[in-house]
Amino acid sequence: MFDWRWDFTFQILPRLLWATVNTLLAAGIGYAIALVLGLVLALAQRTKVKPLTFVVREFVEFIRSTPLVLQIFFVFYVGPQFGIRLSPWTSGMIAIGLHYAAYLSEVYRAGIDAIPKGQWEACRALNLSMGRTYWRIVIPQALPASLPGMGNYLVGIFKDTPMLSVIGVAELMHTANALGSETYRFLEPYTLVGVIFLAISLPTAAGLRVFEAWVRRRLGMTR
Amino acid sequence: MSYTDFLAVHGGRLLSGAVITAEQTILAAILAVTIALIMGLMRLAPNLVIRGIATVYIELFRGTSLLVQLYWIFFVLPLFGVSFEKFTAGFVAVGMNLGAYGAEVVRGAIQSVPRGQYEASIALSMSPADRMRRIILPQAILIMLPPWGNLMIELLKGTALVALISVADLMFQARQINGTTFLSIEAFGSALVIYYIMARLIITPSMRRFELFMTRKMGRA
Numbered sequence: 001m002f003d004w005r006w007d008f009t010f011q012i013l014p015r016l017l018w019a020t021v022n023t024l025l026a027a028g029i030g031y032a033i034a035l036v037l038g039l040v041l042a043l044a045q046r047t048k049v050k051p052l053t054f055v056v057r058e059f060v061e062f063i064r065s066t067p068l069v070l071q072i073f074f075v076f077y078v079g080p081q082f083g084i085r086l087s088p089w090t091s092g093m094i095a096i097g098l099h100y101a102a103y104l105s106e107v108y109r110a111g112i113d114a115i116p117k118g119q120w121e122a123c124r125a126l127n128l129s130m131g132r133t134y135w136r137i138v139i140p141q142a143l144p145a146s147l148p149g150m151g152n153y154l155v156g157i158f159k160d161t162p163m164l165s166v167i168g169v170a171e172l173m174h175t176a177n178a179l180g181s182e183t184y185r186f187l188e189p190y191t192l193v194g195v196i197f198l199a200i201s202l203p204t205a206a207g208l209r210v211f212e213a214w215v216r217r218r219l220g221m222t223r
Numbered sequence: 224m225s226y227t228d229f230l231a232v233h234g235g236r237l238l239s240g241a242v243i244t245a246e247q248t249i250l251a252a253i254l255a256v257t258i259a260l261i262m263g264l265m266r267l268a269p270n271l272v273i274r275g276i277a278t279v280y281i282e283l284f285r286g287t288s289l290l291v292q293l294y295w296i297f298f299v300l301p302l303f304g305v306s307f308e309k310f311t312a313g314f315v316a317v318g319m320n321l322g323a324y325g326a327e328v329v330r331g332a333i334q335s336v337p338r339g340q341y342e343a344s345i346a347l348s349m350s351p352a353d354r355m356r357r358i359i360l361p362q363a364i365l366i367m368l369p370p371w372g373n374l375m376i377e378l379l380k381g382t383a384l385v386a387l388i389s390v391a392d393l394m395f396q397a398r399q400i401n402g403t404t405f406l407s408i409e410a411f412g413s414a415l416v417i418y419y420i421m422a423r424l425i426i427t428p429s430m431r432r433f434e435l436f437m438t439r440k441m442g443r444a
Binding site: 061062064065066067068069070071073074077078080081159160161162163165166173176180186187190191193194197198201202205 | 282283286287288289290291292294295298299302376379380381382383384386387394397398401405406407408411412414415418419422423
């Protein structure tokens with residue numbers, strides 16, 4: 001019953017650690033997509049074009065209230081129906097990037113909405129272009145408020161990467177499944193996956209807190 | 224095959240899947256709320272050991288993925304002599320995971336009840352249990368309801384993972400239909416829409432209504 005085997009543990013550990021690289025890669029690429037696309041989704045909701053605002057709003061709500069696994073399957077299987085074949089990696093990155101873009105757009109939106117109206121009026125009065133208003137005035141002030149949310153979703157995307165295993169992306173969970181079915185031992189692979197996740201997500205979360213405090217200090221926002 | 228034909232043939236399966244998803248959601252929600260209250264209160268206990276247990280639980284479940292926890296509960300726990308049926312393993316994993324997130328919400332809400340309320344109930348010489356039950360918790364519930372609305376949607380989404388241990392929920396049925404017919408847009412698309420309806424037209428409005436009800440009950444409407 002309680003037969004943890006250390007020799008087996010050390011035998012499978014290298015493979016799991018290699019798979020961890022893929023997991024981190026998937027999280028990194030997915031997050032990069034989400035950061036950019038999220039900004040696009042957030043800014044699209046601030047335009048004066050009512051139909052566009054409406055469609056983007058509903059799209060974000062739809063993505064946020066449906067399961068990520070299902071979205072991953074959707075992207076992976078729907079392409080071939082139209083003759084577009086996407087690799088597991090490509091469709092996984094599209095799905096997870098889009099999912100978190102929807103979440104991040106909400107973070108950005110809240111950050112931008114928190115900018116006092118006077119700041120916009122002052123930019124208007126100084127005849128700043130829209131681009132400069134955002135780049136020099138709005139975003140630098142919205143960023144510190146958005147950082148905690150952005151940090152949470154960075155850890156969140158990392159913890160959601162195991163879902164990519166369902167379409168065969170060779171990340172941590174997928175490797176653990178493979179090891180389990182090769183050796184009929186599930187105790188060590190699944191436990192190690194849990195330990196690796198803890199070992200990465202807890203320090204990352206702590207590091208992000210320190211980073212937030214540093215940014216606030218650098219921008220002269222005490223507290 | 225038109226979409227109406229698709230629904231005529233496979234609609235029943237999608238519906239039976241949706242029922243399982245609803246059951247999983249409700250059972251997991253009950254478990255999550257219970258765990259969240261217990262762990263949230265334990266996290267504020269003066270006793271170091273009790274506080275430690277709650278902290279370990281919360282960090283353990285928030286630091287790893289729901290999918291890892293689900294597989295661990297379903298495949299590894301039986302090795303320790305604790306085996307669940309897949310249906311039970313499904314909602315237990317989802318409930319325990321969301322319970323950890325909920326515990327932080329409960330803790331935050333209790334801590335944001337104004338300090339004067341504590342001091343007043345001490346001044347009135349209420350016992351700690353009375354103080355929590357009659358003064359602090361009712362006010363904390365009002366504060367914690369909006370974040371719970373979001374958590375409930377996360378919970379609904381989380382139940383989709385139980386399909387991976389072959390609980391025949393909505394996600395599972397969509398995969399089965401896709402596997403036999405290759406009508407991916409219809410199968411996965413319909414499932415997505417059903418999840419969306421459950422989240423936006425059932426969970427969100429009923430949480431809103433519950434919030435209103437509680438606000439009125441507290442006399443703050």
